Amino acid sequence: MDTIKFRAFCTVAELHSISKAAEKLYYTQPAISTQIRGLETEYGARLFRRNGKRIELTEAGQELLPIARQILKLFEDSANAVRRVAAVENHNVHLGASGMPGVHLVPELVARFKEKYPQHIVAISIANAYQLERMMADGEVDLGIFGRSVPIQSTGRFMEIELFEDPLVLVVGNNHPLACQETIEADQLMGESLILPPQRILTRTSVDERLKQLNVQTKLAFEIANSEAIKRMVANHLGVSIMCESVVKAESRVGWLKAIPIHGLMLSRKVYLSYPQEKESNPAIKELVTFIREYFHA
DNA sequence: TCACCGTAAGCCTTCACAGA
DNA sequence: TCTGTGAAGGCTTACGGTGA
Secondary structure, three states: OOOHHHHHHHHHHHHOOHHHHHHHHOOOHHHHHHHHHHHHHHHOOOOEEEEOOEEEEOHHHHHHHHHHHHHHHHHHHHHHHHHHHHHHHOOEEEEEEOHHHHHHOHHHHHHHHHHHOOOOEEEEEEOOHHHHHHHHHOOOOOEEEEOOOOHHHHHOOEEEEEEEEEEEEEEEEOOOHHHHOOOEEHHHHOOOEEEEOOOOOHHHHHHHHHHHHOOOOOEEEEEOOOHHHHHHHHHOOOOEEEEEHHHHHHHHHHOOEEEEEEEOOOOEEEEEEEEEHHHHHOHHHHHHHHHHHHHOOO
C-alpha cells in the first residue's frame, strides 16, 4: 500500500523543507518533490506555498494535514492489527491423529513439543483414519499422524513421511503362563483365547491373514474396537491379544501387562506423518514437522 | 556564495502480455 | 508454467534558477 505521498506531505509540513523531509525519509529531494506534486495534481490544488527557501502550507494544505495524519495513523493501526492476527496464526497448529497414534503417541509427543516451543498453541483432533483424511483434505487440520499410508498422498499436494514401524506383539496378563517368556513362537498361540479388534480394523485383518498363513488355530474370545478395553480384559485374564507394541508400552513398563514378540509372525504397522506442502510456510507447523521427525528419528 | 527547489535525463524495477 | 519484451513508474544524479 502506497502511503509515501502522505508521509512526504506530513514530513515536509513538519520540517518546512523538502530537502530535510527527503533526508528524514531516506529519499532524495526530487523524489519528495515529485510525491508532493503528485498529491497536488490528485487534489487539484496547491498544498504548499514556496517562499524562497522556506515552504509553507497553503490553506488547502492546512486542511489536508490533520486528515493525512489520520490516514497514516489508520494505516498504521490496520497494519498492526493484521500483524497481531498473523502472529497468532503463525503460532497455531492443528494436529490430527488416527486412533492408535492419537491415543498412544500424540500426548507424549505434544508434551515434549510444548516443552521446547511453549509459544505454540497445539490443537489436537483424534478421529478415525477416514475422517482424518477428509479433515486434512478440507484444511481443518494442518497435519496428521496415521497408522497407515493415506490415499490423499497420491494427489501430490501432500507430503508423507514414514515415522517408525510399530511391531505387533502378544499381550498377556502378568499371571499368564506365557508371561515368563521373552519371545514365543507363533504356534504357541494355538488354542489361546484371543481378544481382537473387529474385522474392519487393519490390525485385525493383518493378524487373521498371517495366522491363517502360518496355520495357527486360535479361538476368538471377544471382539472389541477399543484398545483400552482390550488391555483391561487381558489384564483381567479374559484372554490374550495381539496389538502394536506402542499401545502397551505404558502398561508393560509398570508390569500390568507383558508384551512378548512373536517369532515368525513378522507383522507390524507403519506410522506416517502427512501434511499439505503449502503448510510448511507456517513457522509453527514447520517446527512441529521437524520436531516430529527428530522425535521418531525419521 | 550558499542553500534549497524544480526540471531533465537516464537507470532500474515492476507489471502486463504474448509466445513457446 | 516459464521466458522474453515493452511500457510505465519511481528513483537518482546533474544542473539551472532563485532568494537570503
